Amino acid sequence: MSTSEAREPRSGVTRRAVLTAGGAAAVGAVIATSRGAGAATQTGSIPFFGKHQGGIVTPAQGHLALGVFTVTTPDRQVLKELLSEWGRAARRLTVGLPLQEIYDGSYPPSDTGEALGLGAANLTLTFGYGPSLFDSRFGLAARRPVALVDLPPFDGDELDPAYTGGDLCVQACADDPQVAFHAIRSLAQLGLGSVELHALQVGSGRTSATTSDQRSARNLLGFKDGTNNLRSGDDALLKRWLWVGERDDQRWMTGGTYLVARRIRMNLSTWSSTPLTVQESVIGRKRDSGAPLTGTREHDKANFQALDPHGFPVIPLGAHIRVAAPETNGGVHLLRRGYNFFDGVDERTGNLNAGLLFICFQRDPVKQFTALQGDLARSDNLSQYITHVGSGVFACPPGIGPNDDLGASLFT
C-alpha cells in the first residue's frame, strides 16, 4: 500500500465512486476545513461556486489548459451524471485537493498525482457546451440558445479539424501549468468511456488583464495585450456585453456567457523581419509603452480622428486597434482572455509554430465575435501576420451553488 493508510471497501469501488457516495461527504468535509481555516482562499484559490463561473472575470492566471471533448456515449443520463461528477471533481481540484485521498493500493489511484503538493494555484475550471451537443443525440435541441451556432468561415481561415469544434470544453487556468494540466487530465479520466478528449491546447503567459489591478502582459509579437479590455469592475459594460440576461432566449443561460476559442498561428519570421515602425502601424500602438500612436502612455485614449501633416490618419485605417475598437465597430466589446502558445518547429520550414490561443467571452457570439472577426479578416493589417488554424464556440452556463449539480440546469 502506498499513500493509503486506510483501505476503501472493495465492493462498489469504481473509478468514480470517490466522487459520489462516501466521496461526496469527504469532499464537503475537506472543503469545509480548508474554507474554515481561511487558508486556501488566501493562498491562492478562487471559489468554484458563485453566480458566474470562475475563469471569466476572475484575475487571468499565468497558464491555460483548454480541453475539448467529444461525447461518445449516446445516453443522456450518462452525460448528465458525468457533468455532475465533473462538478464534484471541480470543487476538490479548485481548492487544491486530489480527486481521492484514501487509496486502495491494489487499484490504480484515481488521482494521477502530478499536482500533489502544488496547491490550488488559483485554478479555475470553466465548463462550456458546443453547438453539436444540441443535435439529436441527447434531446437538447430545444434548449440550444440561438446565439450558439458554429462560427462561419472567415477570410484567410485555415482551420485544422484537430483544433476545431467539440461537444464540451473545459478551460482550466492556473498559476501552475501542471495544476491546469492535471485538472483536464483528471476530468478526461473520469469521463473514460463517455467522452473523449478531442484536443488539449496548452497556453503559457496570459495576454490579457481581466481586473483593473492586473498589468498588461505581452503577446509573442512583443506588444502589450489586453490594454483596452473589459474588466471585472466594468459592471454596466459586463451586463451589456458579457453576461446573458434574463430576457435572452434560454433562461438556463441567465448569468452565463459564451466562450470563443481561436488558435491563431503567428507568422513570426515575417513579423520579426518587419521594421518596428511598420509593426507599430499594424497594431496602432507603440511597442514598448503600449501607448496608442496618438498618445504617450499605455492607457491614453486612442484618437482615431487624428491626422498627420499629410492628412492621413495617424492610426492607419487598417490598424488592428482601429478595426477592433468599439468606437469604430458599432460599439461591440469582448472580454479577451487569451494565452500565448509555443508548439515546436514546422518541419518543412523550420519556422516556430507559435501564436495566440485567443479566447474571448461575450453575451452573443454572433453579434460580437463573428461580427468583429468578419471585419478583422477583411480589413485588419495584422491578418497578414497571423493565420487562424483552430476554432470553437461554447455556451458557458452560469455558476452553481454548493448544493447544485453542474449541468442540472441544462437538463431540467
Added chain:
Amino acid sequence: MVSRQRLRRPLVAAIALATTSVLLAGCGANAHVAARTTTTIAGKVPSRAEQAAALFATTRYRRQIVQAAEGFSTSVNALDGALRSGDRQAAIKAWAAAQGSFDVLRPVLLGGPASSATYDGQLLAGSKTKGQGLHAIERALFQGPLSDGLAAMPELRAAGPQLVIGLFRTILQPSAIAVNQVHALGFLADHVLSSSQERVSHRDLVDVLAIIHAVRGGFNALHPLANLVDPKQLSATSTGLDQVDALLSTLPPGATDAEVPTEVWARLGRLVSVLQFDFGQLAGSTAGYSSGRYYA
C-alpha cells in the same frame, strides 16, 4: 472623421486608396514611418546618385507590378477560354501563369506596408473556405469538375483591367519595396511550404518559382540604392537569393510535390527565413530614401 470605407469597396477605389497610401509610403507606410524616416535622413541630403537610385527602385518596381497586372489580365482571359472549352491542360497552364502574376501583386494588394486593398486581394486570392478567386480555380482544376471554376471567373476577369489601371500610378519607396519582399517570402513560408498546408494541386513549385522570381525582381529594383547605402547587406541578400536559385535549379522543371525531396523543402524553408531577415535589414538601410518628391 476617418471612416472605414475600406470594407467592401470596389476594386478601383481600393487600388486608388492603395496607391494613395503607397504614395504616402514615400515617407514610409504612414505617419509613423514618415516620422522615423524623417529622422533617419535628418541633416543628410541624399546625394544625386542616391536620389537617382531611389527613383530607379520606385520606377523599376512599378514596372514589375504593372507588367504583372497585365500578365494577370491576359492569363485570366486565357483561363476563361480554356474553362469554357473544357480544355483542362490549357486551363492549368493559364491558371499557373495567372497565379505567377498574382504572386508578384500579392504583397501590393495584401498586407504590404502600403497595402490598403486587403479585401480585394483576398477576393482574388480566394479563400479555402469560400468558392472564390484563384484558389477556387485550383480546386476545380485539380479536384472538381472544370465547370466549378467558371463561378469564380467573373470577378477575376473584371479585376484584370482594373488592376492594370489602378496600379499604373503605384509609387512604392525603397524601404516599402524591401518590406514587400519580406511579405512575399512570408507567404511562401507560411502558406506554401508550411507542413500544415492543405495540398490541392500538388504543384507547390509553381508558387515557389513565381514568388522567388518576384522577390528577385524586388531585389533588382533595390540593387543600385542598396549598393550605395549598404553594400554588405546587399551582398548577403544576393548570396541568399543565389542559394535559393541554386537549390531550385536542381529540380526537374514542372516537378510535382512528390518529386521534390523533403530535404529540399526543408532547406528552402530555412533559406527563406534568412532572406526575410536580409530584406528586413535592407528595409532599415533604405528607409528615408524616396524618389525625390518627398524631400522638402
